[in-house]
Amino acid sequence: MKILLAALLFAAGSALAGTVGQPAPEFTLADVSGKPVKLSDFRGRYVVLEWVNPECPYVEKHYGSANMQGLQKEFTSKNSVWLAINSTREGHYEYYPPQKMAGWMKEVGGAPSATLLDPTGKVGRAYQARTTPHMYIVDPKGVLVYAGGIDDKRSTSKADVKTAKNYVRAAMGEALAGKPISAASTAPYGCSIKY
């Protein structure tokens, strides 16, 4: 009986939303080659989560200007992990099957540690991801330390990338230097995620 009660209590209390300062919701998703990738396998390193949808003009802004690829290369080279997640539902016409998603990432010269597919939207919803792009940073202990936008210029114009304040670069810079993150929650902007 006691075990049953404990199990039921656990079931009732286990649903946690992605909130800065709280443990990041755990997930396992298949990457574009079908290999399962588990968030907690990266304990000990910073993990950047990027919500992506190749069909979105705001995503196109940051890949077309090589901004996103630059960030991916910069931080994966500093022993951090970068997971690009596509939560577009299967059946939506913007949905990219694994091969197509892999092809697109290769074509644009993207360099994330892994490109993950979340066609049920379960992980996107757990993080309350709303837009593409929507960015998160998980610290080495598994705590969510940043949630929000990629930068402060809400537009689809590639020219704005140069003059914008890049929140992810700033947050990762502070985090890797052992400083507290000054802007830990910012407004994400972009296309809505096609749940």
Next chain:
Amino acid sequence: MAAQAAPVRTEQVEAELVAERSTPEPGKPFTVALRLKAIDGWHTYWRNPGDSGQPTSIQWQLPPGYRAGPLQWPVPEKLPIGPLANYGYEGEVLLLTDIAVPSGARAPARIAAHAKWLVCNPERCIPQEADLVLDPGGAPRAQQIAFTREALPESARTGWSLTASGAAGGVGLEIAPPADFRAKTLHYFPYDEGKVQHAAAQRLEQRDAGLRLFIPAAAQPLGAFDRLHGLLVADGVRGFEIDVPVRGAVVAAPAGAAGASLGFIAALALAFAGGLILNLMPCVLPVLSIKVLSFARGRDARAMRVHGLFYGAGVLASFLALAGLLIGLKAAGTAVGWGFQLQSPVFVALLAVLFLALALNLSGAFEFASLVPARLANASAAYPHADAFLTGVLAVVVASPCTVPFMGAAIGYALTESALVALAVFAALGIGMAVPYVLLAFEPRWLRRLPKPGPWMVSLKRWLALPLYATVGWLVWVLSIQVGFAGAPAAKSLWQPYSEARVAELVAQGKPVFVDFTAAWCVTCQVNKQLVLSRPETERAFAERGVRLLRADWTRQDPEITRALAALGRNGVPVYVLYRPGREPRLLPEILTREAVQAALAELST
């Protein structure tokens, strides 16, 4: 794209500048509108686009001396997309700008602009832009512009009384509108992003002094939610601009508290387990065990089974009836929760009489047969199905004072979901409660280990009457509090009465707050109070951590407490919650232990 006087057409949008007069007059304001007309199913955005999207923007190119004012945004629509929501305009919208024309201006003037907008349907978004110029030869649109201006949001400063205070999971806005104000719906559209959970429904309640709108806060808020600045939109069309400071802090809803976070299957399982446990409660056990013992007398097996099934049907029907009543009351806008029956002194009095009759009966003070006319007494023999069914109903009635752990979470969940889901959860509760009895009716062999019926059963009955007498005493005590003979239990100075505002105020001061949601009629609450909360060591532990103690007494109807429970994803008492400044509140188990309290307090310093 070259500047065009004619409308610019994209695949989704027709865009142009239109004016109220064909030419500006010197020294007079001149209103020009950016007219965007999206094809069916597509929309453009308001100044705050909501969860995604982009507000329309305009850069004016005007002759020297002309000055453009800000864009004047008509009342937006809330556009839900899956779990998200946007604010914008479907179809046609006119965004007005007042242009100050210098007194020495000479016609004709070239009024031009570069406009950018994002046009979306629920599936797709396309950023677009155009260079537009006002066509001096174009037909003036005085009427359409006047109409748009008329429908612009007005200031809610005069005649409105608004106060906002932080609460669990959001902000409560108390609204006393002007006397002639009538609206079926009200919705708050924030100017700022990142404060409000855009997709969430905002609950509107009628109150004595006016209305109250509960605005759920964003799960991931940007900065402090210390101001309501935006539009109150009545019936989807009339907008009133408000700017109200929020008193007290918004306390995050505890993780996993939102009803929806408990899955349907988990809620069914919890309800089923809760139903099973109900059988063991002191108010139910004596009544049922006597019934079960009679199984051992070995009646005709088939008759027993039918009896069991009718009993189960009685339990199930009672729970479904209760569910229907709750759903109906909620739909009618009454703030009720589980245990609402016991908030009625009449019901408590009837219950006390019923328990007294049962107890006296068990003690052998009288047999029902000697009190009721023979015809009625024989009825139970003549209509065994009705008798079994009514036993089921009785079991549910006597069980109602005992809210069991898990029932709180499951019922809280049920009542935030659709009526069908609620009925399913209550059915699971009923099945859980009926199962042991029905099984024993089908397999009376399991009772064979019991000694043969004999005098021992009479003494057992006498003993079983004791918890029933205790229940009577306790119901009388509840009744005396409800009707005001006895004051509420002498409140020690340690505990203060609960109010939403008080919680928000204390949390804003950086103080942790423990709230005991309780009621005199709730057995579990009383047990927890005696065994845990009133113990000196617990009180000392609270004092050491500087925790303020508030007691929310739900013995009688109290909409504020009902609402606070709902914000915690619950619908009944007991609920114990520790509000922690800067962190989400922590819910403690319904069966409280000193260890659980200590553990929660220890977390305060981590």
